Amino acid sequence: MPGNVNMDTESPFALLLIGQPTLRRRLNLAVMAALDKRIGTRFTIGGMNADDTGAYIKGHVGFASRSDPIFSEDTITVIHLESRGYPRTINDLALAALMATRSTKSAIVDQSAAQSAVSEFSE
Numbered sequence: 001m002p003g004n005v006n007m008d009t010e011s012p013f014a015l016l017l018i019g020q021p022t023l024r025r026r027l028n029l030a031v032m033a034a035l036d037k038r039i040g041t042r043f044t045i046g047g048m049n050a051d052d053t054g055a056y057i058k059g060h061v062g063f064a065s066r067s068d069p070i071f072s073e074d075t076i077t078v079i080h081l082e083s084r085g086y087p088r089t090i091n092d093l094a095l096a097a098l099m100a101t102r103s104t105k106s107a108i109v110d111q112s113a114a115q116s117a118v119s120e121f122s123e
Contacts, residue, residue, distance in 0.1 A: 020088065047085025050077065056087065057094055071097075071109045078114035082121075093117045 017023065017039070024044070027036045048056060054076045061070050071079075075097060083089035094109075096117030101109045 021086070047083070048080075048087070048090075049085060050080045053080040053083070053085055053090060056090060060091075060094070069108070072111065074111040075109050075114040078111055078118065082114075082118045092121065096120050 026032060027039070054073075057071055057076055057079065058069075071094070079090055079093045079097065083093055093114070094117075097109045097113040100113040100116040100120075104113070106113070
C-alpha cells in the first residue's frame with residue numbers, strides 16, 4: 001500500500017524545481033521546511049556580468065533588426081546594476097526605459113530614461 005511512510009526510502013518520483021531567486025527565499029519559509037529538507041541537489045545560476053548584460057541587450061536590439069546603438073553605455077550600466085544581471089529584470093527595465101524614451105521622442109535611450117525605469121520598478 002503506497003503511502004507517506006516509505007516516501008524517503010523508495011523515492012517513487014523525482015521532481016525538478018526551477019525558478020527565479022524568489023523560489024529560494026520561499027523554500028526557506030518555515031511552512032516549506034519539509035519540502036526544503038527533501039531537496040538533494042541544489043544549483044544556483046547567478047546573474048550575468050556587465051559585459052554579458054550589454055551583449056544581451058544589444059543582441060535583443062539586433063533581433064529587432066536594428067544595427068544602430070539604441071542604448072547608451074551609461075544606460076546599460078544602470079540596467080545591469082539594478083537588475084544584478086538577471087535576464088527577466090533586464091528585459092523589464094530595458095522595456096520601461098524604451099517606453100520612457102519614446103515618450104520624450106528621443107532617438108537614444110539615455111541614463112535618465114534608465115533611471116525613470118528603475119524608479120518605476122522600485123515603487
